Amino acid sequence: MQVTALSLPELRERSSEKWREYPADVLPLFVAETDFPLAPAVSAALQRAVEIGDTGYVASRTPLAEAFAAFAHRRYAWNPDPARMRSTADVSMGIVEILRRVTQPGGQVVVTPPVYPPFYDLVEEAGAEVLRVPLIDTGAGWKLDLVGIRTAFEDGASAILLCNPHNPTGTVHDRESLAALAELAAEFGVAVVSDEIHAPLAQPEANYTPFLAVSDAARLVGYAVVSASKAFNLAGLKCALMVTSSDQTSAVVRSLPVEVEWRTGQFGLLAAVAAFSEESDAWLDGLLRTLDENRRLLHELLTEHIPGARYRIPDAGYLAWIDLSACGWGDNPARRILKEAKVALHFGPAFGAEGAGHVRLNFGTSPEILTEAVERIATITRQ
Known part of the structure; x- marks a missing residue:
């Protein structure tokens, strides 16, 4: 079973925190909600x-x-x-x-x-x-x-x-x-x-x-x-x-x-x-395969577009912990990314002092949204 994320117009119909916290011109990759349809049994x-x-x-x-x-x-x-x-x-x-x-x-x-x-x-x-x-x-x-x-x-x-x-x-x-x-x-x-x-x-x-x-x-x-x-x-x-x-x-x-x-x-x-x-095992296995592809895609995107980013492919989940300290965007780079790139990420310092210079990015989405988000963020490096 292949688990595919919903399209952006479909996702904008949701009323949960991920899709209501920020204006429609912001790509929300901050809170731990995913963009997939529910498992059929659920x-x-x-x-x-x-x-x-x-x-x-x-x-x-x-x-x-x-x-x-x-x-x-x-x-x-x-x-x-x-x-x-x-x-x-x-x-x-x-x-x-x-x-x-x-x-x-x-x-x-x-x-x-x-x-x-x-x-x-x-x-x-x-x-x-x-x-x-x-x-x-x-x-x-x-x-x-x-x-x-x-x-x-x-x-x-x-x-x-x-x-x-x-x-x-x-x-x-x-x-x-x-x-x-x-x-x-x-x-x-x-x-x-x-x-x-x-x-x-x-x-x-x-x-x-x-x-x-x-x-x-x-x-x-x-x-x-x-x-x-x-x-x-x-x-x-x-x-x-x-x-x-x-x-x-x-x-x-x-x-x-x-x-x-x-x-x-x-x-x-x-x-x-x-x-x-x-009954839901096949769906979960499909989700894991999709997340595996996304976690690796994110590595490729960061390497290509934001070479100063430091990211280790996670063992589990759909959350990426990314060190942007080398980019010179301050202790809380998610603030600048939100303002200038219109991408919402979780603030690194919220996770503790060790989060200075970091962001948390939710890659539980489509490859298209993930790609657009990284390309938007990369525009900051060219300013």
């Missing part, structure tokens, strides 16, 4: 719900956990227990609710910048404080700073907020690093909360490993928060799962108020069940 599930008026409250018993468990088995050779899962509105809400249970007010939570900007706010919302341990740039990629993380744990951090695959770099953390992190967390009694929202978008050769599948230590200390929303473009429908693999962590998630689960959106749940079904 469309069918939502259409059927509208037809029969299935728009009420989420039921106390649903097939969501079993659907995700089957998906995880097929896609990752992982067998999480549906009985150890609870749903909620989205990954961010799951993160906050878990952090509230595993930290004390004013406690420290490790984050690994450059990282998804809301992480900083989520830690504060949970009543804790952010402790930054940046990723290490190896020159060929990024990896966790395990020495720095150990120091943070020794200094009293009670949790770490992991991003696997990582946003914005697209890094799939290798199994060995995750296992080492799990051992450190077990040694110091630290909770690992793993945001795995981009996991379905890991390219096959990246060898993605869910944190809870890494080791016994990981299962003891870890919480995964997962969703179909990024891969299947369902963010507005509100559905995520908190997944655990031990008696201790399962008890923490079970202790959350029932309202945390009731905030799950009915349409989000129905769409997620369809997305996680075997």
Whole structure:
């Protein structure tokens, strides 16, 4: 199955954030929404719900956990227990609710910048404080700073907020690093909360490993928060799962108020069940092939038109982390790009101090839009 992006006129009919934040003369490649049609099984599930008026409250018993468990088995050779899962509105809400249970007010939570900007706010919302341990740039990629993380744990951090695959770099953390992190967390009694929202978008050769599948230590200390929303473009429908693999962590998630689960959106749940079904596998495989082509096209376009750009092809997702420092466009080049090239990218400094001179670009679009965006940006270099 080939998954092809909608045309620009079709996309302009959408009313979501991506297509309403900026005027029509701006190409929006900033927020993490994609430009593809819905998977057929998802469309069918939502259409059927509208037809029969299935728009009420989420039921106390649903097939969501079993659907995700089957998906995880097929896609990752992982067998999480549906009985150890609870749903909620989205990954961010799951993160906050878990952090509230595993930290004390004013406690420290490790984050690994450059990282998804809301992480900083989520830690504060949970009543804790952010402790930054940046990723290490190896020159060929990024990896966790395990020495720095150990120091943070020794200094009293009670949790770490992991991003696997990582946003914005697209890094799939290798199994060995995750296992080492799990051992450190077990040694110091630290909770690992793993945001795995981009996991379905890991390219096959990246060898993605869910944190809870890494080791016994990981299962003891870890919480995964997962969703179909990024891969299947369902963010507005509100559905995520908190997944655990031990008696201790399962008890923490079970202790959350029932309202945390009731905030799950009915349409989000129905769409997620369809997305996680075997019927959607061919669509997801097609999407991965399209994104593979786009991530490589972006490399070619940047090499040709903006040779000062530094970009590593990501392991997962549809987000490109691009260093434009050599172009001399300042610490926040996305501002100049928006003003002069009419292309909206995510501001690099929002991801942490390490984002100075960087932008995040969403290549989950058509080759035509991607090409036009880079060609527009290149006009700045000729001014």
